[in-house]
Amino acid sequence: MTTKAPxxxxxxxxxxxxxxxxxxxxxxxxxxxxxxxxNLLSPAAYGLLSIVSSANNGLGTAIDMGTxxxxxxxxxxxxxxxxxxxxxxxxxxxxxxxxALLAAVIVGLLAFRGNALAYLHGAxxxxxNLTQQAQTELVAYVSxxxxxxxxxxxxxxxxxxxxxxxxxxxxxxFKQRAWNTVALVAGxxxxxxxxxxxxxxxxxxxxxxxxxxAPAVAVALALWSVARLAISDWRFQIGVGAIQNPKSKIQxxxxxxxxxxxGVSLLMTMTDFIASRGFVIFLVPSLSEVALLTAxxxxxxxxxxxxxxxxxxxxxxxxxxxRAGEGGTLNGAxxxxxxxxxxxxxxxxxxxxxxxxxALHVLAPSYTTAAPIVWVLTPCLFIECLLTTAHNALIxxxxxxxxxxxxxxxxxxxxxxxxxxxxxxxxxxxxAYGLARLVSGLWVTANGFRLLQLRWPWRFTGRVAxxxxxxxxxxxxxxxLLPALSLEPTVAARxxxxxxxxxxxxxxxxxxxxxxxxxGGLDQSDREQLLKMKLPLKRWVTRLL
Numbered sequence: 015m016t017t018k019a020p021x022x023x024x025x026x027x028x029x030x031x032x033x034x035x036x037x038x039x040x041x042x043x044x045x046x047x048x049x050x051x052x053n054l055l056s057p058a059a060y061g062l063l064s065i066v067s068s069a070n071n072g073l074g075t076a077i078d079m080g081t082x083x084x085x086x087x088x089x090x091x092x093x094x095x096x097x098x099x100x101x102x103x104x105x106x107x108x109x110x111x112x113x114a115l116l117a118a119v120i121v122g123l124l125a126f127r128g129n130a131l132a133y134l135h136g137a138x139x140x141x142x143n144l145t146q147q148a149q150t151e152l153v154a155y156v157s158x159x160x161x162x163x164x165x166x167x168x169x170x171x172x173x174x175x176x177x178x179x180x181x182x183x184x185x186x187x188f189k190q191r192a193w194n195t196v197a198l199v200a201g202x203x204x205x206x207x208x209x210x211x212x213x214x215x216x217x218x219x220x221x222x223x224x225x226x227x228a229p230a231v232a233v234a235l236a237l238w239s240v241a242r243l244a245i246s247d248w249r250f251q252i253g254v255g256a257i258q259n260p261k262s263k264i265q266x267x268x269x270x271x272x273x274x275x276x277g278v279s280l281l282m283t284m285t286d287f288i289a290s291r292g293f294v295i296f297l298v299p300s301l302s303e304v305a306l307l308t309a310x311x312x313x314x315x316x317x318x319x320x321x322x323x324x325x326x327x328x329x330x331x332x333x334x335x336x337r338a339g340e341g342g343t344l345n346g347a348x349x350x351x352x353x354x355x356x357x358x359x360x361x362x363x364x365x366x367x368x369x370x371x372x373a374l375h376v377l378a379p380s381y382t383t384a385a386p387i388v389w390v391l392t393p394c395l396f397i398e399c400l401l402t403t404a405h406n407a408l409i410x411x412x413x414x415x416x417x418x419x420x421x422x423x424x425x426x427x428x429x430x431x432x433x434x435x436x437x438x439x440x441x442x443x444x445x446a447y448g449l450a451r452l453v454s455g456l457w458v459t460a461n462g463f464r465l466l467q468l469r470w471p472w473r474f475t476g477r478v479a480x481x482x483x484x485x486x487x488x489x490x491x492x493x494x495l496l497p498a499l500s501l502e503p504t505v506a507a508r509x510x511x512x513x514x515x516x517x518x519x520x521x522x523x524x525x526x527x528x529x530x531x532x533x534g535g536l537d538q539s540d541r542e543q544l545l546k547m548k549l550p551l552k553r554w555v556t557r558l559l
Contacts, residue, residue: 043375048316050209052309052378058144058152059218061301063208063225066138068292075287077115077171078178080279081108084272085182086330091338092269093186098244105179112175120168121285129327131160133296137213141300144398151474155218156479166222173229180236184243186331192239196232206230226345271412276366278414285421288428289450294443298429303440310387311444313374314395315368316476321358322399329403333410344407348468353401353536356478363396368493375499376512382499387444394448401455404462413465415427420458426450474536481529489522 052060085108090347093101123130134156138149156163177200184192207228211220287293291311295304330353366373370388374381409417427450434442464467496514500507 047195048160051205054212058301061304071292074174075283080276082178082280084276086186089186143302169226180240196236200232285424289424289447309381311386314391321362329406359396360478361482364482386441390445391448394452398451398455401459404459416461420454424454477533484529485522487528488525
């Protein structure tokens with residue numbers, strides 16, 4: 015009996031379901047991990063680990079060569095035309111090229127380790143929040159453990175290569191349950207192991223080892239998930255008689271257009287890294303300011319990742335399949351994605367800005383001063399997230415010149431830092447990279463409208479904005495009833511504030527839903543589309559909105 019492959023709508027619906035169901039698990043675990051990390055690490059140690067992590071991210075972006083974004087597009091196409099053997103050749107070629115570049119990077123790290131050590135000494139010596147004794151001890155630790163620091167970066171780079179390839183394979187086939195499971199482990203296990211190492215008294219050395227163990231576990235889980243999927247795929251292709259074994263030829267290793275697409279993706283990922291906290295923290299003069307910027311940016315990124323979770327791994331494969339004629343229209347898919355994001359990001363962003371200061375006070379009282387960073391980053395990054403939908407459509411339809419120009423605009427972060435940092439300090443650094451990303455997103459969205467005839471759902475945007483404004487007014491008034499924030503609150507006081515913030519969030523969500531419903535709720539086309547999707551509680555949601 016021939017097994018029928020699931021439809022495009024079924025795959026997308028199932029992907030959204032699993033993305034959504036994993037939100038509460040990821041949220042609870044990552045908030046707990048963040049609380050432990052911010053409270054158990056000193057600002058200097060937190061800043062040092064942030065620098066190590068950012069160095070890994072920057073070098074890893076170069077080693078990736080743009081394949082992380084390219085693979086979700088080309089894996090489905092390669093699999094459809096050549097089956098599992100062709101897909102395996104593609105992944106093998108990508109892995110081999112990245113290993114060669116990783117070897118070159120390792121040689122460079124070893125050759126310039128003295129420069130890296132001098133930079134860390136400068137960041138420690140320029141930290142006015144550290145006593146002279148603390149500075150001396152930290153300089154001595156860095157000097158004696160430089161090989162450990164380099165070894166951690168090297169190990170993370172290798173694990174990152176393997177992890178990205180495996181996760182791209184999972185997301186290309188809408189395996190969101192497996193993807194989210196691995197991502198949950200990768201995002202939560204590391205800070206938990208770091209906290210455990212600190213509680214055990216192993217200090218910064220234990221924390222450095224922990225940040226390597228966690229991704230190693232995640233890679234093992236991803237490898238197991240991919241192996242299961244590949245075996246299942248192999249059996250399915252045998253069942254339908256689709257297995258082919260063409261001779262391996264060098265020209266068949268990479269599909270047509272892959273190198274050009276990856277090149278543009280590399281430009282995109284490199285400029286994405288430059289216009290991020292991972293790059294700009296190297297422009298901050300002290301470890302304490304690095305920690306402050308990282309704390310504020312991490313709160314925004316954490317909330318944004320939760321709200322964006324339903325869309326993870328959906329947009330590029332969806333646009334790719336629409337272009338291939340497997341169902342739907344480009345503008346219909348675009349507007350559906352934008353409307354779903356508007357429902358989540360606009361009220362979520364308003365709520366985050368209003369509750370940022372008390373939320374930071376609950377998470378880590380010493381980082382309450384990071385609230386202004388949250389205030390400037392939230393509108394920039396949340397709006398930019400909405401604008402990336404057109405970006406993904408343009409890159410799938412290979413409007414590469416527009417993508418290149420948009421990424422060049424992102425490089426405006428460097429002059430913006432020079433302009434804003436002298437007067438606004440670390441807040442100016444955060445604002446600089448937020449504005450750079452926003453300018454890039456506006457440019458690419460405008461060209462998406464021009465080249466692909468994409469149309470923004472303005473009426474729905476207006477309804478969501480008005481409902482969010484009313485919600486924000488109610489929440490702002492209710493925040494006046496919160497107890498005053500003390501400099502050194504007890505655990506009980508922090509827990510009380512956390513409960514009150516949770517109640518405020520529930521009230522705000524209820525106000526938003528009721529207001530949106532009174533303003534007209536979802537469009538009729540959205541209701542019909544929602545009912546066609548395999549989502550939990552879909553009839554209840556359509557009645558509510």
